[in-house]
Amino acid sequence: MTTRYERYADEIAELIRSQALRAGDRLPSVRQASASRGISPSTVFEAYYLLEARGLIEARARSGYYVKATMATPSWAPTMPRDATEVAISDLVFQVLGSSGRPDLVPLGSAFPSPALFPLATLARHLGQGMRALPPERLVQDLAPGNDDLRRQIVRRYGIDGIPVAPDEIVMTNGAMEALGLCLQAVTEPGDVVAVESPTFYAALQALERLKLRALEVPTDARDGVDLDALAGLLARHRVKACWFMPSFQNPLGALMPQAKRQALIDLLARHEVPLIEDDVYAELHADARKPLPAKAFDRAGLVMHCGSFSKCLAPGYRVGWVAAGRFAQRVERLRLMSSLSPALPSQQAVAVYLAEGGYDRHLRRLRRRLADSRRAMAAAVRQHFPVGTRVHEPQGGYLVWVELPPSVDALELHRRALVQGISVAPGPLFSPTAGFAHCIRLNHGHVDDPRIDGAVQTLGALAHAMA
Amino acid sequence: MTTRYERYADEIAELIRSQALRAGDRLPSVRQASASRGISPSTVFEAYYLLEARGLIEARARSGYYVKATMATPSWAPTMPRDATEVAISDLVFQVLGSSGRPDLVPLGSAFPSPALFPLATLARHLGQGMRALPPERLVQDLAPGNDDLRRQIVRRYGIDGIPVAPDEIVMTNGAMEALGLCLQAVTEPGDVVAVESPTFYAALQALERLKLRALEVPTDARDGVDLDALAGLLARHRVKACWFMPSFQNPLGALMPQAKRQALIDLLARHEVPLIEDDVYAELHADARKPLPAKAFDRAGLVMHCGSFSKCLAPGYRVGWVAAGRFAQRVERLRLMSSLSPALPSQQAVAVYLAEGGYDRHLRRLRRRLADSRRAMAAAVRQHFPVGTRVHEPQGGYLVWVELPPSVDALELHRRALVQGISVAPGPLFSPTAGFAHCIRLNHGHVDDPRIDGAVQTLGALAHAMA
Numbered sequence: 001m002t003t004r005y006e007r008y009a010d011e012i013a014e015l016i017r018s019q020a021l022r023a024g025d026r027l028p029s030v031r032q033a034s035a036s037r038g039i040s041p042s043t044v045f046e047a048y049y050l051l052e053a054r055g056l057i058e059a060r061a062r063s064g065y066y067v068k069a070t071m072a073t074p075s076w077a078p079t080m081p082r083d084a085t086e087v088a089i090s091d092l093v094f095q096v097l098g099s100s101g102r103p104d105l106v107p108l109g110s111a112f113p114s115p116a117l118f119p120l121a122t123l124a125r126h127l128g129q130g131m132r133a134l135p136p137e138r139l140v141q142d143l144a145p146g147n148d149d150l151r152r153q154i155v156r157r158y159g160i161d162g163i164p165v166a167p168d169e170i171v172m173t174n175g176a177m178e179a180l181g182l183c184l185q186a187v188t189e190p191g192d193v194v195a196v197e198s199p200t201f202y203a204a205l206q207a208l209e210r211l212k213l214r215a216l217e218v219p220t221d222a223r224d225g226v227d228l229d230a231l232a233g234l235l236a237r238h239r240v241k242a243c244w245f246m247p248s249f250q251n252p253l254g255a256l257m258p259q260a261k262r263q264a265l266i267d268l269l270a271r272h273e274v275p276l277i278e279d280d281v282y283a284e285l286h287a288d289a290r291k292p293l294p295a296k297a298f299d300r301a302g303l304v305m306h307c308g309s310f311s312k313c314l315a316p317g318y319r320v321g322w323v324a325a326g327r328f329a330q331r332v333e334r335l336r337l338m339s340s341l342s343p344a345l346p347s348q349q350a351v352a353v354y355l356a357e358g359g360y361d362r363h364l365r366r367l368r369r370r371l372a373d374s375r376r377a378m379a380a381a382v383r384q385h386f387p388v389g390t391r392v393h394e395p396q397g398g399y400l401v402w403v404e405l406p407p408s409v410d411a412l413e414l415h416r417r418a419l420v421q422g423i424s425v426a427p428g429p430l431f432s433p434t435a436g437f438a439h440c441i442r443l444n445h446g447h448v449d450d451p452r453i454d455g456a457v458q459t460l461g462a463l464a465h466a467m468a
Numbered sequence: 469m470t471t472r473y474e475r476y477a478d479e480i481a482e483l484i485r486s487q488a489l490r491a492g493d494r495l496p497s498v499r500q501a502s503a504s505r506g507i508s509p510s511t512v513f514e515a516y517y518l519l520e521a522r523g524l525i526e527a528r529a530r531s532g533y534y535v536k537a538t539m540a541t542p543s544w545a546p547t548m549p550r551d552a553t554e555v556a557i558s559d560l561v562f563q564v565l566g567s568s569g570r571p572d573l574v575p576l577g578s579a580f581p582s583p584a585l586f587p588l589a590t591l592a593r594h595l596g597q598g599m600r601a602l603p604p605e606r607l608v609q610d611l612a613p614g615n616d617d618l619r620r621q622i623v624r625r626y627g628i629d630g631i632p633v634a635p636d637e638i639v640m641t642n643g644a645m646e647a648l649g650l651c652l653q654a655v656t657e658p659g660d661v662v663a664v665e666s667p668t669f670y671a672a673l674q675a676l677e678r679l680k681l682r683a684l685e686v687p688t689d690a691r692d693g694v695d696l697d698a699l700a701g702l703l704a705r706h707r708v709k710a711c712w713f714m715p716s717f718q719n720p721l722g723a724l725m726p727q728a729k730r731q732a733l734i735d736l737l738a739r740h741e742v743p744l745i746e747d748d749v750y751a752e753l754h755a756d757a758r759k760p761l762p763a764k765a766f767d768r769a770g771l772v773m774h775c776g777s778f779s780k781c782l783a784p785g786y787r788v789g790w791v792a793a794g795r796f797a798q799r800v801e802r803l804r805l806m807s808s809l810s811p812a813l814p815s816q817q818a819v820a821v822y823l824a825e826g827g828y829d830r831h832l833r834r835l836r837r838r839l840a841d842s843r844r845a846m847a848a849a850v851r852q853h854f855p856v857g858t859r860v861h862e863p864q865g866g867y868l869v870w871v872e873l874p875p876s877v878d879a880l881e882l883h884r885r886a887l888v889q890g891i892s893v894a895p896g897p898l899f900s901p902t903a904g905f906a907h908c909i910r911l912n913h914g915h916v917d918d919p920r921i922d923g924a925v926q927t928l929g930a931l932a933h934a935m936a
Contacts, residue, residue: 090802090806094802094805101609101612103605103609110608112608112611114604115604115605115607115608116604116605118604120599120604120607121600123599124595124596124597124599124600124814125596125600127592127595127596127599127814128592128593128595128596128597129592129596131588131591131592131595132589132592132593136582136583136584136586136588137571137583137584138785139583139588139784139785140578140580140583140784140785141569141571142785143580143785144569173808174642174787174808174809174811174812175808175809175810177807177808177809178807178808178809181806181807181808185678190658190680203806203809206805206806207806207807209806210653210803210806210807212658316607316608317606317607317608317610317611317810317812317813317814318812318813318814319642319808319809319810319811319812319813320812334558334562335678337562337674338558338649338671338674338675338677338678339645339646339649339675339678339807340641340642340643340645340646340649340787340808341642341643341645341646341671341787342643342785342787343642343787343812344642344785344786344787344788344811344812344814344815345785345786345787346592346595346785346786346812346814346815346818347812347814347815350814
């Protein structure tokens with residue numbers, strides 16, 4: 001039996017779900033609600049607490065309760081193009097990243113977490129010892145398939161998650177970036193159409209641009225990812241040659257696609273025989289106790305190319321990535337041999353030894369805790385310091401937070417003003433081939449030891465206030 | 469004043485130059501020559517010794533003197549196509565390499581020298597120590613430009629050779645293979661025409677195939693490289709977007725382009741504004757005391773992209789390559805960021821520390837000596853065991869020897885029969901988009917410690933005898 005405050009909370013949740021109450025809307029004050037509904041103030045309080053715990057509303061200091069940003073599609077759907085577009089994002093990306101790469105900047109715009117989060121000393125030891133122990137002939141033999149121990153460790157980890165993957169399916173790559181690009185090339189020709197999330201990681205757009213592919217933007221919700229109805233419509237109207245999606249902790253939204261929706265996505269793609277390039281580089285950075293099953297887990301047709309990496313969870317800069325490439329494994333492997341021959345063997349050996357020695361899961365638990373703390377702190381700081389009308393979605397993994405500013409704030413201008421203050425941000429237009437998301441920014445909360453973060457968020461908030 | 473034996477030697481040299489005497493032709497015996505020319509047998513002997521020292525003729529046991537294979541163009545010119553060709557070599561390459569990659573095979577077909585030639589233990593120590601000493605933030609900062617110490621070491625080595633190269637021009641890559649592919653992509657669009665040597669390294673053909681480029685084969689001499697007259701004619705008739713050449717110890721011929729010819733090549737390309745992708749991965753493996761200056765040294769227009777690597781001279785499997793990319797440096801760097809982000813940082817750090825610690829040049833001297841010994845031994849063994857009509861060119865660097873068999877020997881069939889005997893070879897058709905060089909094979913003499921090599925060459929010779 002539900003209590004009175006639970007029933008009241010459910011009513012409000014339904015209003016939010018139906019968009020009668022929208023992200024950023026202020027809830028009635030406790031006194032108003034109590035008076036208008038004839039319920040006690042404490043019942044209203046209990047209901048609001050419950051809704052806050054469910055992540056649907058948030059308290060703002062001295063201002064009351066607001067519907068939390070869910071980054072639902074409608075807020076930017078009007079700018080969505082209906083057709084596939086040529087991609088020419090790189091100049092903007094390099095211009096912004098070029099100016100943002102200075103080490104003296106507070107790295108809120110960075111795509112990387114702090115390297116201090118990782119067991120670098122242990123890895124360095126395994127590098128030296130691992131390479132001393134490796135028979136010299138392996139330095140040639142391992143070039144083609146990759147380090148065999150490491151491939152078996154990766155297969156084992158898939159197995160533990162209940163995902164059947166054969167060692168032959170694993171192609172080792174120079175980071176996930178190379179894996180993703182090779183997958184793209186394996187299933188497309190120049191001019192082909194590829195579906196991407198909107199917004200999507202700029203590196204995906206750059207890969208499309210490099211391979212002269214056209215992007216088809218699929219509306220994407222910050223809570224549960226790609227809009228499947230929209231995708232179904234696009235698949236019916238366009239000859240889509242691949243989808244490049246990130247079901248877990250999507251960059252930049254942080255969206256986490258629910259399991260049932262992953263199944264539906266896989267079914268939809270199987271019906272259309274469309275390969276899925278699954279970017280899953282944040283897989284290990286989940287806030288919940290359980291790692292979300294990748295879409296790959298639901299694939300029966302061999303259409304999913306699941307791309308992973310140790311760069312974001314263990315060994316930054318080592319450039320150890322891979323893809324479990326399903327029916328495309330041989331094609332991807334050959335493309336890799338033809339373009340870069342092999343990823344570095346010392347890096348693979350160091351990670352293989354690290355995994356064999358144990359301690360990886362302990363490291364991951366600690367890493368997740370630290371990212372959960374900094375994620376909460378970042379979201380709270382944005383809520384505190386940013387102007388009214390700002391929507392921040394607190395994702396359930398990764399180290400990136402997507403912030404929708406009031407529409408009057410130009411994110412590129414904010415990026416420029418922040419630079420002057422010694423702060424980098426990733427402005428929204430980086431994440432769209434059509435320069436959308438002009439009032440959005442992506443913030444990085446992965447630099448957990450950087451004492452400048454709090455002040456930088458406060459400064460950023462002040463800049464946004466001045467522009468709102 | 470020239471002596472009588474010198475004049476006689478010059479006469480014969482002129483006959484060889486004019487192709488009146490051709491590679492494989494038997495010279496008159498000492499007795500015959502002495503009788504027919506009315507000169508003393510010792511004068512004939514002295515002349516033959518001189519010609520042998522000049523590399524023009526060779527003695528074969530119990531058989532006399534023969535004109536040495538110079539692999540001059542005419543021997544395969546008839547098969548040369550006049551037009552640019554689509555490239556579809558990969559299936560053949562992967563089929564042959566796939567069957568040749570077994571570690572139990574005698575690796576005469578390998579593209580790699582023995583890893584035992586390299587200071588692996590020292591490198592392993594620098595891996596561990598270097599990464600322990602590296603400030604963690606460098607693991608992110610170094611991703612974009614690469615390891616700065618290493619780039620400066622590379623620039624310093626260019627400087628020592630008298631080649632002005634700026635650090636900004638150096639793009640670090642995942643081995644030279646990635647560098648070469650990125651250079652190609654930086655200056656072409658799908659469908660464009662690229663000039664390649666004939667024969668050329670199959671990986672160049674695969675890169676063209678991957679990027680959907682067309683190959684224009686330029687006749688190439690096993691002694692001095694690309695035929696510049698032929699190239700000039702092709703440049704006049706075709707819209708060539710780039711040349712991919714290997715002026716030093718060309719793979720597979722071993723050709724070494726003379727300095728004056730390099731200057732002429734650069735002048736020719738500058739007149740046509742055609743970029744040169746200079747594959748120089750064997751630069752350090754010269755048999756002569758002096759390292760040949762790369763074509764890059766003659767470049768004033770910024771048109772040369774000089775690709776180097778530590779894979780063949782110091783650190784196999786580490787995947788540390790680079791390109792000094794002239795006016796195309798930024799474009800190449802951006803393409804790298806868009807395709808693989810960055811090469812592995814531990815590998816770069818290990819090589820940087822190794823170079824800083826000293827000992828590289830000592831290692832290189834030793835390596836060159838060992839390769840010179842095995843090169844001589846391989847050439848001698850082929851001369852001894854292969855059928856009459858076989859031409860072997862002993863190159864002045866690298867670890868590959870090109871062998872032209874009697875026209876009746878099918879190299880692909882020889883490759884298959886050799887496999888059965890536990891021996892790999894690289895058959896000629898791998899090195900041409902038009903399946904030319906059907907009677908040629910490339911042999912690797914870089915496995916200096918492998919006791920099976922001598923027996924394998926003998927077996928190979930017997931197989932060739934049976935097919936001749």
